[in-house]
Amino acid sequence: MKVAKFGGSSVANGTQIKKVAEIIKQDQKRKFVVVSAPGKRYADDVKITDLLIAMGETYIKGEQYEGYYADVLARFKEIINELELDLALYAEIEKSIKTVLTEDLPDGMKLDRIKALGEDNSAKIVSSYLCKIGLNARYINPKEAGIIVSDDPGNAQILPESFDKIYQLRDVDGILVIPGFFGYTKEGKLVTFSRGGSDITGAIIAAGVKAEMYENFTDVNSVYTVNPAIVNNPKEISVLTYREMRELSYAGFSVFHDEALIPAIKEKIPICIKNTNNPKAKGTFVVAERELDDHVVSGIASDSGFVIIYVSKYLMNREIGFGRKLLQILEDERISFEHAPSGIDDMSVIIRERNLPPEKEEIVLRRIKEELHPDTVSLQRGIALIMVVGEGLVNTIGVAKQAVSAISNAKINIEMINQGSSEVSMMFGIKEEDLEPAVRSLYQSFFE
Amino acid sequence: MKVAKFGGSSVANGTQIKKVAEIIKQDQKRKFVVVSAPGKRYADDVKITDLLIAMGETYIKGEQYEGYYADVLARFKEIINELELDLALYAEIEKSIKTVLTEDLPDGMKLDRIKALGEDNSAKIVSSYLCKIGLNARYINPKEAGIIVSDDPGNAQILPESFDKIYQLRDVDGILVIPGFFGYTKEGKLVTFSRGGSDITGAIIAAGVKAEMYENFTDVNSVYTVNPAIVNNPKEISVLTYREMRELSYAGFSVFHDEALIPAIKEKIPICIKNTNNPKAKGTFVVAERELDDHVVSGIASDSGFVIIYVSKYLMNREIGFGRKLLQILEDERISFEHAPSGIDDMSVIIRERNLPPEKEEIVLRRIKEELHPDTVSLQRGIALIMVVGEGLVNTIGVAKQAVSAISNAKINIEMINQGSSEVSMMFGIKEEDLEPAVRSLYQSFFE
Numbered sequence: 020m021k022v023a024k025f026g027g028s029s030v031a032n033g034t035q036i037k038k039v040a041e042i043i044k045q046d047q048k049r050k051f052v053v054v055s056a057p058g059k060r061y062a063d064d065v066k067i068t069d070l071l072i073a074m075g076e077t078y079i080k081g082e083q084y085e086g087y088y089a090d091v092l093a094r095f096k097e098i099i100n101e102l103e104l105d106l107a108l109y110a111e112i113e114k115s116i117k118t119v120l121t122e123d124l125p126d127g128m129k130l131d132r133i134k135a136l137g138e139d140n141s142a143k144i145v146s147s148y149l150c151k152i153g154l155n156a157r158y159i160n161p162k163e164a165g166i167i168v169s170d171d172p173g174n175a176q177i178l179p180e181s182f183d184k185i186y187q188l189r190d191v192d193g194i195l196v197i198p199g200f201f202g203y204t205k206e207g208k209l210v211t212f213s214r215g216g217s218d219i220t221g222a223i224i225a226a227g228v229k230a231e232m233y234e235n236f237t238d239v240n241s242v243y244t245v246n247p248a249i250v251n252n253p254k255e256i257s258v259l260t261y262r263e264m265r266e267l268s269y270a271g272f273s274v275f276h277d278e279a280l281i282p283a284i285k286e287k288i289p290i291c292i293k294n295t296n297n298p299k300a301k302g303t304f305v306v307a308e309r310e311l312d313d314h315v316v317s318g319i320a321s322d323s324g325f326v327i328i329y330v331s332k333y334l335m336n337r338e339i340g341f342g343r344k345l346l347q348i349l350e351d352e353r354i355s356f357e358h359a360p361s362g363i364d365d366m367s368v369i370i371r372e373r374n375l376p377p378e379k380e381e382i383v384l385r386r387i388k389e390e391l392h393p394d395t396v397s398l399q400r401g402i403a404l405i406m407v408v409g410e411g412l413v414n415t416i417g418v419a420k421q422a423v424s425a426i427s428n429a430k431i432n433i434e435m436i437n438q439g440s441s442e443v444s445m446m447f448g449i450k451e452e453d454l455e456p457a458v459r460s461l462y463q464s465f466f467e
Numbered sequence: 468m469k470v471a472k473f474g475g476s477s478v479a480n481g482t483q484i485k486k487v488a489e490i491i492k493q494d495q496k497r498k499f500v501v502v503s504a505p506g507k508r509y510a511d512d513v514k515i516t517d518l519l520i521a522m523g524e525t526y527i528k529g530e531q532y533e534g535y536y537a538d539v540l541a542r543f544k545e546i547i548n549e550l551e552l553d554l555a556l557y558a559e560i561e562k563s564i565k566t567v568l569t570e571d572l573p574d575g576m577k578l579d580r581i582k583a584l585g586e587d588n589s590a591k592i593v594s595s596y597l598c599k600i601g602l603n604a605r606y607i608n609p610k611e612a613g614i615i616v617s618d619d620p621g622n623a624q625i626l627p628e629s630f631d632k633i634y635q636l637r638d639v640d641g642i643l644v645i646p647g648f649f650g651y652t653k654e655g656k657l658v659t660f661s662r663g664g665s666d667i668t669g670a671i672i673a674a675g676v677k678a679e680m681y682e683n684f685t686d687v688n689s690v691y692t693v694n695p696a697i698v699n700n701p702k703e704i705s706v707l708t709y710r711e712m713r714e715l716s717y718a719g720f721s722v723f724h725d726e727a728l729i730p731a732i733k734e735k736i737p738i739c740i741k742n743t744n745n746p747k748a749k750g751t752f753v754v755a756e757r758e759l760d761d762h763v764v765s766g767i768a769s770d771s772g773f774v775i776i777y778v779s780k781y782l783m784n785r786e787i788g789f790g791r792k793l794l795q796i797l798e799d800e801r802i803s804f805e806h807a808p809s810g811i812d813d814m815s816v817i818i819r820e821r822n823l824p825p826e827k828e829e830i831v832l833r834r835i836k837e838e839l840h841p842d843t844v845s846l847q848r849g850i851a852l853i854m855v856v857g858e859g860l861v862n863t864i865g866v867a868k869q870a871v872s873a874i875s876n877a878k879i880n881i882e883m884i885n886q887g888s889s890e891v892s893m894m895f896g897i898k899e900e901d902l903e904p905a906v907r908s909l910y911q912s913f914f915e
Contacts, residue, residue, distance in 0.1 A: 262812070265781065269811045278782060329888075333713065334726060339803045343794035350788045357784055360808045362889035363717045364710070419884060420868070420875040427868040435887030436867060439896060440777075441810030448887060 020189065022051040023234040024199065024221030027058020027066055029295035030141050033101025040149055042236065042298050043194060049234070051188070051224050052156075052196045054145050055217040056137025057094055067094050067137040075133035079126050091116065095140060102148045112140045131172045131201070131211045138198035138217060146196035155193035164188060164195075166202035166223060168210050175202055175210040177223050177282065185227025197224060218279035225290075226282035233283050233290045240300040242267070242292055244318045245462045249455050254466050258304045259317055266408045266444040267320040280305075309410060315418055316409040316465045321458050323403040323451045324372045325357065327435070328383070331365040332393040341391065342366055348386045352379055357404075358446070360437050367435070369448070372400060402434065403454040405447045407461065413442040422447070425464035429456045468637065470499040471682040472647065472669030475506020475514055477743040478589050481549025487593065488600055490684065490746050491642060497682070499636070499672050500604075500644045502593050503665040504585025505542055515542050515585040523581035527574050539564065543588060550596045560588045579620045579649070579659045586646035586665060594644035603641035612636060612643075614650035614671060616658050623650055623658040625671050625730065633675025645672060666727035673738075674730035681731050681738045688748040690715070690740055692766045693910045697903050702914050706752045707765055714856045714892040715768045728753075757858060763866055764857040764913045769906050771851040771899045772820045773805065775883070776831070779813040780841040789839065790814055796834045800827055805852075806894070808885050815883070817896070820848060850882065851902040853895045855909065861890040870895070873912035877904045 025039050043049045056067045074087035092113060099109045119132045142158050149156035165184025168175035181202075188195060199217025203209055212219045218235070225233035241255035242264075259267070261284050268277045283290060284307075293302035335341050342359070345366055349356055357369045375383070380398065387396050407422050419438055422445055426433055435448030449457055473487050491497045504515045522535035540561060547557045567580045590606050597604035613632025616623035629650075636643060647665025649657055660667045666683065673681035689703035690712075707715070709732050716725045731738060732755075741750035783789050790807070793814055797804055805817045823831070828846065835844050855870050867886055870893055874881055883896030897905055 262781075266811060269784075278785070281781065284781070331889075333729065333732070336717075336805055337726070337803065339801065340794075340798045342804070342807055343791055343798050346788075346791035346794060350791050353787065355785065355787045356790070357811070358809045359790055360885055360888040361806045362885065362892060362894065363714060363805070365889045367888045413882075414880060416878060416880045417875045419881050420871045423868045423871045427865045430864060432862060432864045433867050433886065434861075436884045436893075437808055437810065437887075438881065439883030439885075440808040440815045441779075441813040444810060445884075446810065 021048045022225040022230045024053040027055040028238045053221040135201040138200040142198035162203040168202035182227045222283035226286040236295045242303040311411040320406045325402040335364045407445045425460045429460035469496045470673040472501040475503040501669040583649040586648040590646035610651040616650035630675045670731035674734040684743045690751040759859040768854045773850040783812045855893045873908045877908035
């Protein structure tokens with residue numbers, strides 16, 4: 020049995036949903052279908068979820084919400100017309116939206132219920148269409164599916180007892196179409212996951228039914244070895260391990276949300292990333308372990324927008340507690356740091372710029388000076404990180420040399436190398452303006 | 468004015484003290500002379516300080532101390548005879564030792580006074596000999612010199628008010644010979660510095676009198692670019708900065724105690740390391756700043772006996788406080804760590820093996836598992852670190868490439884690279900058995 024999850028672009032309109040239906044028809048193992056809300060039909064389009072959020076927020080504030088309301092309904096109507104579905108379904112959708120809007124509920128609860136309308140109605144449309152073309156399909160509400168979550172609106176966490184209940188879905192007849200993005204508390208209250216939560220639902224269902232595969236349908240043929248915005252037509256990756264995927268997605272590979280995958284990863288369910296628009300393409304498999312072939316490096320990820328705080332103090336390494344105190348200051352200020360490479364008398368902390376706004380910067384620098392009495396503290400913005408990722412990298416002589424040479428040969432100064440703390444990646448810090456030539460040089464060296 | 472400090476081997480016997488006197492005579496600027504206790508005359512010899520400690524400890528315990536007592540006196544007598552000094556000086560030394568032994572003092576206080584006898588009498592002998600050959604020299608007791616310290620026996624810290632008093636020594640007539648290794652509390656109690664404390668005294672005097680140079684006389688011509696036990700006849704280093712010296716001395720360069728230098732470094736006093744047995748050799752200068760010539764790398768240091776603890780946890784970098792908690796566990800267990808390079812989902816901590824005995828290892832690993840719930844924790848012993856040290860290294864393209872290539876070309880797997888957290892060094896972790904070939908390959912690449 021497989022779980023097939025279709026993202027927003029895969030269900031954006033009738034044409035796309037027909038592709039989805041064809042995909043489901045092609046493989047009888049695709050018993051569990053998880054859908055997002057209709058996404059963008061073209062680059063400048065607005066996702067239904069964003070329309071719903073705007074509608075909900077304006078409604079709650081007592082502002083003009085009617086325009087958003089009309090837009091949402093128009094989107095659903097267009098899809099239903101295109102698929103030539105029964106107009107009773109449209110009436111049902113319209114009613115579901117009106118009911119949620121006008122129900123007497125606390126604001127937080129209402130907003131979560133409004134946000135969930137996109138996925139919920141998307142699932143109803145897809146299951147109707149599957150039935151229309153002769154498949155034995157049915158819509159399953161997350162409550163019925165057994166997705167029991169914590170009461171954290173917008174950030175629900177799955178409760179462990181869910182999985183046994185979900186496992187029983189295996190015995191339900193036919194194709195089950197489940198809306199992504201939300202679950203229910205034990206008390207029956209609807210709560211949404213964090214943004215991108217359809218991936219979470221997919222991973223939960225895959226883990227719960229112990230699927231042989233979790234297929235993640237999106238709009239790219241595969242995961243690429245490098246960002247296609249930097250290198251034209253880069254090679255595709257056929258197999259990745261979970262931790263390679265995690266290291267790649269950390270630094271700019273945004274194929275899906277890495278946190279979302281935890282349930283599937285825990286159960287070691289193989290994940291396949293495929294393209295709804297080109298389902299014959301092999302896609303990229305993400306698995307627990309892979310054979311190490313001649314390709315040690317799987318991919319090169321990169322991201323900019325980092326800042327480094329350098330702290331140096333003579334004899335720092337003799338001072339028990341210095342590093343801990345530095346990290347404590349960041350924790351006190353609720354700043355999550357990315358890495359903290361340290362030398363003998365130096366420690367540097369790398370933080371995403373968005374996590375260190377100017378007012379926090381001032382507080383942090385002042386506290387470091389006052390509480391740690393360092394010899395120097397300095398801060399460098401405009402740092403980019405490059406991750407060279409590959410299983411087996413830790414035991415392969417010469418990869419570091421090849422990577423460092425590729426960057427140096429592009430006449431780029433390496434601000435930072437962090438190798439060995441991760442078994443599957445090597446990290447380089449460079450100036451943001453050097454990012455593209457560095458990545459291109461690395462790509463050439465490892466993949467051309 | 469210069470401060471000249473002579474180590475134990477420089478005052479080990481009469482022949483050596485004659486060399487010291489000749490050196491002082493050669494340069495009238497050498498107004499301040501700081502001496503250690505007589506050290507080893509040959510490889511298997513015992514330092515006077517070690518004899519004194521054995522004598523003191525046995526005496527305090529009520530054990531047989533007489534053999535050590537006789538050995539100490541014999542050493543001083545031999546020196547006095549060789550230098551043909553007045554036997555009254557010998558009588559004075561004998562009396563000083565007897566008095567301290569039999570005084571009614573708390574044990575800790577007595578032991579510090581006993582340990583100080585080596586330096587104190589060494590200074591008396593040197594000043595007597597200088598006078599004998601016609602120089603205007605005098606012995607100055609640290610109390611008279613103004614070395615006021617905290618009341619931490621065996622680990623005294625200089626008090627800031629000392630420096631003004633010491634500055635006044637500039638106006639005292641003649642050459643002043645000051646015993647190293649100890650000072651006095653405000654209450655007049657003798658307290659010793661940590662082991663190797665003659666370097667501390669030298670640095671304190673140099674800082675206090677604002678010397679134009681602090682000369683550190685030892686038994687090597689200079690600091691070498693690499694450990695001579697690994698590479699035959701390595702090149703000498705002519706100029707180093709303080710921080711280069713610190714990074715080098717961290718990993719195996721044991722020319723002098725880096726902590727000892729703090730007072731001189733704070734005042735930016737240039738330090739010169741010279742050879743008592745070959746005073747014409749230029750020696751190595753250690754200064755605040757140096758010109759960056761074509762040599763970016765100053766030296767290659769290395770040390771073995773490290774252990775790495777690896778901790779990995781999926782999504783570690785989203786967990787505010789993870790790194791801090793890991794370091795907190797080490798701090799709780801009073802374990803000082805050397806470096807803590809971290810990745811996205813991984814953190815590794817490098818600790819000197821001697822700081823992590825098996826019983827501590829067990830506690831630390833258990834606490835990490837129980838308190839941090841990581842996915843994996845592992846520990847690797849037998850790690851060696853190599854430091855490639857050089858000012859300007861941070862801004863020079865290609866040094867990382869050269870270093871990584873040198874190690875890789877020796878077919879050695881690099882376990883860890885930590886570059887960029889220090890401006891003047893690059894650190895490599897490798898297996899201990901790979902240390903010598905790796906260092907030789909680096910030396911060839913950078914210095915041959």
